[in-house]
Amino acid sequence: MKNFLIFSLLVFAIHSTCAQHAMASISGRVVSEDGKVMADTYVYLENTSYYVETNEIGKYRLQVPVGNYTLISVSMGFVKETFAISLYENQEIIHDFVMVADKNMILDEVRLQGKSKIQKVRETAYNVVALDAKGHYNTTTDLSSLLEKASGVKVRSTGGVGSDASISLNGFTGKHVKVFIDGVPMSGLGSAFQINNIALNIADRIEVYKGVVPIELGSDALGGAINIITNQNSNTYLDASYSYGSFNTHKSNINLGYTAASGFTSRLNVFQNYSDNSYKVKTNLLDLETNSYSKEEHWFKRFHDRYRNETAIAKVGIVNKTWADKFLFGVTIGQENADIQNANLMKIVYGGKERESSSVIPSFEYNKANLFTQGLKLSIMANYSQVRNKNRDTLARQYNWLGDYRNKTSKGEGQYSLGKFENNNGTIISNLSYRINPKHHFALNNTFSAFERKSSDAVANSETSSEADNFKRANSKNVLGASYTVAPYRQWNTSLFGKYYSVNVTGPIDISNTTTPEYEEGSRSFNSSGYGLATSYLFRNELQLKVSFEKTYRLPTTNELFGDEVLETGDASLKAEHSQNINFNMSYNYSFNQNHSLYADVGFIYRNIQDYIRRQIEQRYGGAFYTNHGQVQNVGVDIETRYYYKDNFSAGANLTYQNIRNMERYSSTGQEVIYFKDRMPNVPYFFGNLDADYNIKKLWGEGNSLSIGYASQYIHEFFRQWESEGAANSKKIIPTQWSHDISLTYSIKNGTYNISLEAKNITNEMLFDNYSLQKPGRSFAVKLRYFINNNSNN
Incomplete structure (x- = not known):
């Protein structure tokens, strides 16, 4: 309630101020001379602070005091196009701009758009x-593969299509890095809608924040954040694709949208993934008679790793009205079915273990720029996800990698399970910002989320559940943020921000002082605050320096608190991580001869x-669990360079070095540990x-083109466990990996018809990410x- 009052008072104060002036409005559309809409085009009144950027269909709207102006x-x-106007009280003027290409600055469309985004x-x-x-x-290419093109980013997967994937950003992995889609956290959307299975064609771009994260994302991220921006195109379009592979x-994937002249819009995205994941792996073989593993590793074909999922995303609403730039209702429906081939240790193999889930996620989105007055913007996003999970592990068998098995006296290959569980998660994100003029900008954000897990099949769960399994599991958190951005000069801008964190957790807590756990249901709360700043200075439009500092917290996720009911065990007593972060960045962007660009x-x-x-990772059964380790320090550097020649050729490379080390000298019992200052294992x-x-270009016809691509990835060897533990000849190491991919794409009629051939890991290297x-x-x-794509229907 307090946060709502803050938002309401700010809106009322700004509205009262602007009401004292006689106002008028100007609106219209910006297109190029060939009729194409022009998004992100600046429209402003000369010698004033009033300006706006056109939206995705080229429309703009300004509310300004009455008077004589040059638009x-x-x-x-x-x-540059100009238009002289005289505005009277309550007058509404419509003026469309037709932009003519500058003959002295000829750049093709692709390069022009890319340059504009880099500049922003x-x-x-x-x-x-x-x-x-x-x-x-x-x-x-999927979302995770595209992410790895950014320096400092490594996407770590546990296998093939549909396998669990976590993002490593500047040395921090998994839950340390928050992932958003259009500013909404993805953590509560269910396993059928994550970066490991979302079709790339749903995304317009991906923003990678290294270090400090703007308050608009409402994040408690520690190592950075990933924000997937979906296609916001309000045109009428159809995008359909199908691929078949090894x-x-x-x-x-089918992606289509329709927008009428009245502002009614509808969008539908449907995608599907299926794979047998029947590739070969090299690991130890279990002797079912002696119950011992072979010392040598052998090659085996995966035989129980089928994966499939289907997801549909539908949105309907109104766009580009005086009362709303966007007013949308949506629903996401998804289902997933996956065999589980192995535990978190490859040698432990299953033959009948599987999981399935279904998701229903209604959503709402409202966005309005220049609300009541020029420069005031309000956005509200909300969703509620209901994810039903079923984990099946009933066979009284123990398998090896040959597909052979022996019978067991107890049910379950791992831990006997037949229960059904339901994860319910609700999120509301509110952003209010006010740009007084190009030099001063204020913003408020409030992000609230609530999670609850409960049994949805008491009869099935009664066979396998303990008393602790029936305890309530709930987690709610709120992040309130405020920021002020000042840009005294075009070259220099600085943002100051603060965040207030609140969290409440209820779940089973181990109260035993022995190795035998004893649980009771408990609740606890946590409140704290963080702050920071980010500043940037641009020298001669070519060299830019950025510095940021942040004191921040990361609140435990639901998986860390409660587990995933499959291969991970949670701990409801986990503390929030807190950190001091410093980032320094220097970038150089230079174009010469109008043909060459270097970044x-x-x-x-x-x-x-x-x-x-x-x-x-627990070594006997291959399960995973989470603990508060203590103090960890990371000092690192990442380097990226890229070269462009017209729109014909581009090449780039990046390198990342991160020295993330254990700085906790003593164990929980007070003894000095031998791995003090060791690198954190498995990173x-x-x-x-x-x-x-x-x-x-123009290969075998006008509007046709052929693209040839090459990509390579290098990962230096690293330790699976603490490097100071064990004898020198017994240390477990993930070896150095160097993989190569090639692709060939032919496009016909300006991209209407396309065919692509790809080969990945062409040298057939053994690739690992986790253990x-x-x-x-x-x-x-x-x-x-x-x-x-029909971009002229409005």
């Missing part, structure tokens, strides 16, 4: 990188974390990427895509 529209690569990123004080997804729509992998970026990071939440510390693309969990070897795929 101006500007966009990179086009001649550079002008922010936050260390953020924007990855354009549209250039990969014709390939079988291991009987099928992926399909380079160097970033330095420092993190000092207390109560670090560490994921560990890559030196890795990089290399990629290149060559485009041939001994091997990823697929060499694979091939073909993708067909059809795309039409």
